[in-house]
Amino acid sequence: MTKRNKIIQNIFALYYPDARCTLNFANPFQCLVATCLSAQTNDKAVNLLTPSLFSKYKDAYELSKADYEDVKNCIKRLGLYKNKANNLIKLSQEIVSRFDGKVPSSLKDLISLPGVGIKTASVVLAESFNIPSFPIDTHCSRVLIRLGIAKEGDSIETIMDKAKKSFSKDRWISLHHQIIQHGRTICLARKAKCEECPFKELCTFKANVL
């Protein structure tokens, strides 16, 4: 790891020691469902409706037999709710038929499920199985580009690879939460608060653009 990346990693740990996943769930299946629902939506909106969804459909077996209209109604306040309802039922059916009702714990198996991309799969690996992963959402992507770890135009996979190569493996999970918190509070998409940012002395974006 370069000296610069070590400093970045340490600053994140210092400023965001309590950063955690902000979705609510109690097991791998709920984690997978909540993460799928959070696409293009904020976590608070997901947390408002998952308690009733989870009490109605307790596991993959129950959700695999759910009525599409009912699931759609349960989640209709979220963006892309029709696709999400469809995918939740289909992925539950596959979990039942291919994995004995248990959420798989490998990236390859997770991304083989309907509607599950590399970001959702990485969240499930990190949060449910404690497997070192570096989920890249919109905040992670923006902050990593601005800090010069990745560059504009990089795919999500490339940004994830660069992040993994740049930081200690045992820090990937906590670091991705810390980066998200930084992106939500300081390094905002439209108006980054650079003057109050702990990275202002070493930020590529601030040095080149502002």
Ligand code: SF4
């Ligand atoms: S200095 Fe500005 S652009 Fe750079 S990480 Fe901080 S808030 Fe983001």
